[in-house]
Amino acid sequence: MRKKKRFWGLVSVFLISSLALVGCSGSEGEGKGKDNASGDQVTVDIFQFKVEIKDQFENLVEVYEKENPDVKINVKTVGGGNDYGASLKTAFSSGEEPDIFNVGGPSAVEEYKDYLADVSDTDAAKIALEGTLDTVRNGDEVLGLPFNQEGYGLIYNKRIFKEAGINPDEIITFDDLENAVESLDSQKKKLGIDAVFALAAKEKWVIGNHLANIFFAPEFNNDAIEAFNGKTIAFEKSDELKRHLDLENKYSVQPVLSLDYSQQVEQLFSLEKVAIIQQGNWVYNSIYDMDPELAENNIGIIPVPVEGLEGHIPAGQQ
Numbered sequence: 001m002r003k004k005k006r007f008w009g010l011v012s013v014f015l016i017s018s019l020a021l022v023g024c025s026g027s028e029g030e031g032k033g034k035d036n037a038s039g040d041q042v043t044v045d046i047f048q049f050k051v052e053i054k055d056q057f058e059n060l061v062e063v064y065e066k067e068n069p070d071v072k073i074n075v076k077t078v079g080g081g082n083d084y085g086a087s088l089k090t091a092f093s094s095g096e097e098p099d100i101f102n103v104g105g106p107s108a109v110e111e112y113k114d115y116l117a118d119v120s121d122t123d124a125a126k127i128a129l130e131g132t133l134d135t136v137r138n139g140d141e142v143l144g145l146p147f148n149q150e151g152y153g154l155i156y157n158k159r160i161f162k163e164a165g166i167n168p169d170e171i172i173t174f175d176d177l178e179n180a181v182e183s184l185d186s187q188k189k190k191l192g193i194d195a196v197f198a199l200a201a202k203e204k205w206v207i208g209n210h211l212a213n214i215f216f217a218p219e220f221n222n223d224a225i226e227a228f229n230g231k232t233i234a235f236e237k238s239d240e241l242k243r244h245l246d247l248e249n250k251y252s253v254q255p256v257l258s259l260d261y262s263q264q265v266e267q268l269f270s271l272e273k274v275a276i277i278q279q280g281n282w283v284y285n286s287i288y289d290m291d292p293e294l295a296e297n298n299i300g301i302i303p304v305p306v307e308g309l310e311g312h313i314p315a316g317q318q
Contacts, residue, residue, distance in 0.1 A: 043072045047091060047098035049079035050148075051261075052285045079261075083204075104209075106135045106228040109143055116143035135224050151315035152210050152280030154302040157294075160184070160191050160275045174244065174305040181251050184275050191275070198274040199248045200264035201256035207245065211278060214304050214314055215241040240307060248278060266290055278304070 054077040061073045078087040103109050119125050120142040136144035161168055164187050166180050184196045200206045215237040220227035249256055269277045270290035288295035303313045
């Protein structure tokens, strides 16, 4: 039997009112899917992977629950060093599927489409930026809503770069990056760093979602749907990917295969033990929690050099 559809994950403040509405239309059972007019409490289970906004999200839920005492929102955050995709599958297979959850693109939409509600008539869908709904469309249906716009590349420490005599604006090509990295490495003792990079290779998404894809994308005109529908890949930039990954690995804190997100961002970069990490703007909150001054005034981002696309930072919706 086809299960009742559920809404895709939302985090934005302006969308929080939609969360309760989804709960009202969720699966039937004790505490869930009951008519709000009946006076019964509505429970909404949210399963999300944005660990960097966990506290803010939970605080927002508390505010909403105080204003709506007949609504109970349970938030489970899985991410960082944990595999969100595997955890979500486990939740569904165990019969504890959430009402609201994140999907990571067209492949996840295809996998969970029997659980996704058509939200094409919502105000949020109508004001979504052009192109941000492309990966969650199924014919005329819109099966998810974007909750964030993010960019990623090489996050660097401005103070360390300045002390090393390196101008980040001049790092355009791979050779520029390699020269800068070698210069930083030669000054490690003076700069007080353990290594140039902290490569979190324990996290599959760091190398897969946010590095390999940069070198895959040009073959598919940087279009997620074209890539999803593609039958083969020539991997024309495989050598470029290898040399970049080799560079990060060579000049990284070791062993990279046991280095996770928390160690990379909080223990190494936020404590200024490394100069560069391959990450995105989502690390801001984690860095701010460790060192507000560093987060506000001393971090920047450099594009990962890709021949023919130098100077471009990948950006997209979550």
